[in-house]
């Protein structure tokens with residue numbers, strides 16, 4: 059409602075200004091000074107251009123650096139983030155200062171060369187040196203920026219180290235799911251034809267690597283170790299966005315993508331740094347993927363390596379929780395599946411699971 063009132067007010071003010079302008083023009087015509095095409099407010103308008111520039115640049119800097127942008131720049135918590143942050147600020151410094159200088163020229167010259175009875179316009183149609191200068195300099199600067207950005211990108215998106223923790227991240231309307239390789243640390247195959255209401259990731263149980271895979275409710279990663287995310291989507295394009303890690307990669311149906319990184323601060327470290335005892339890392343979707351897009355949020359926990367191992371080993375294989383799917387395991391692998399999925403381990407009291415799970419909180 060308030061928005062409507064504001065829009066109406068703006069429209070009315072513009073209408074009034076147009077009417078005033080029209081009236082002043084008509085008055086001018088009636089008075090007979092039509093031979094001069096200089097609007098009466100020449101000086102005022104020149105002055106207003108300067109006001110516009112000062113207010114505009116002031117607002118620009120205040121919005122960008124004056125505390126209104128707190129949520130845009132999150133504390134950094136990954137190794138490669140140092141590189142991307144530096145690149146961002148170098149680009150910002152170069153393009154920002156060019157922006158300011160050109161605005162000063164634009165509005166300053168408009169003011170300086172406002173209409174004057176004592177001045178005739180200088181005819182200046184072309185200058186090769188100038189053309190060369192303002193085409194060449196930006197071309198070189200932009201090429202250097204793009205080159206350094208490209209080098210960083212190649213670095214960041216290159217092959218992950220051998221010892222990286224491999225985690226599968228799957229986006230679908232409207233949630234995320236993550237899968238770990240289990241005790242063999244190998245992710246089993248998947249097939250979209252296997253997707254059903256329970257097997258949401260389409261895990262293919264004809265592959266023995268899939269037997270011990272587990273799907274937890276939070277994404278856990280170890281601090282200080284390389285982590286490789288293997289990313290895919292089930293329906294439309296989503297985007298894995300983890301602002302604290304300076305990480306973003308599209309999740310595309312039918313085209314697996316990946317991103318590897320090294321987290322540098324545990325969730326506990328970050329709670330101390332931010333002074334927020336409820337702080338949690340978040341994975342959010344950064345592609346408008348449908349009406350439930352806003353709900354695609356997933357909690358990430360960065361553990362100390364030992365805590366991570368403990369959490370990892372306490373997770374139950376998906377197949378253990380959904381033993382019906384043993385029927386999809388080929389006959390000759392049934393026994394291996396029972397062992398890998400810890401399904402033969404009937405003696406284990408269920409309370410241990412409860413303790414193990416809660417101790418990782």
Ligand SMILES: [Cu+2]
Nearest residue numbers: 296343347354
């Ligand atoms: Cu999405």
